[in-house]
Amino acid sequence: MSKLTFSHAPMGGGKSLSTLVRHRHATTHDLNSILLVCNPRVEGVVSSRVGMEAPAIEITADTNLFDLLAKLHAQNPIYHVIADEAHFYTAKQIEELAQVVDVLDVDVEAYGLLSDYRTRLFEASARLVELADEIITLPTRPLCACGRTATLNARLVDGQMVTDGEQILVGDIKGNKIRYEAVCRRCHIQTKPKVQASLFTESLENN
Template structure:
């Protein structure tokens, strides 16, 4: 029986790498799939991993209809055994419903990969719907680490080096490179404690070099 799988974790936990590996494993057994993504850091219609691996993909926008795409492909004589859906947190709740319908009505496996919550610590609509509908939900075992060494549980957004907790939900950026100039928009994984205190790696280093005490206030 086909299933809707949801693989989730913070940034740097290997979601896109696992998506590419999942596609490779199924394709190696003669199965035919389709790869989808949206707002990938490498550009439009590309699924990329921070390890440097890439694969062509179908770009998903808010108007994309998974059900119609798969039905049209099958009607035209194509073969579809599974779907790989990366960056699924950015899909609409209705698109997740479409993926569930593909699984139930067409018996096609769907493997979705995405982050649970945004930089404001709120669930993405797509991820929330996947939690509600997925047959299997898998939390990735590769733990991303906060700068302090604890397991990272939250995704932080920085703008010009300063952490922000307000703004547009979807803004493409990448994980900030330690030691380099702050990117205009970048992301960093933090433990809950340091996300609450807005204490990024750069700010922690600056505080450590300053005679001022750590900002332990609310």
């Protein structure tokens, strides 16, 4: 019986590697595996930090995933669908993936971040939590710089952690101005009181 699975981990937690391994397992046996990617760093490719990569179908926020996959399924029956960077999808697209499972009877495996750098759920991740038949925390958890297991994501601008701004902002691939790293909850929240205290002090000084 087909199901919708959501596998999540923080930055560096092996999500893309897991998608590539699953895709590899299917294609090795000549099974039709569809690999989807949204907002990729390299167009039409899923790649991992360990050097593996595979071509993928690139989608946008306007892509109707059920229509796309139903058409492909009619041409050549799909064994399963693997959605990388699923947190970048829209909530509607997650519903369309659930429809693929229920109507086409095709397994869908979504991989992505659970929460953003503010510790808030991504829209698509929240919908996956609500609709998925199975939710998996990937076991390859990265370590925070303090040595604890990292469960959250941090955005660093010029080396300093920030906790406000746009939810989606792609890191600086060539430079180091904007980057992301996995952190534990304790290290993440330690920056917030400092920021709030600074703002409170400024407010007192200006009044």
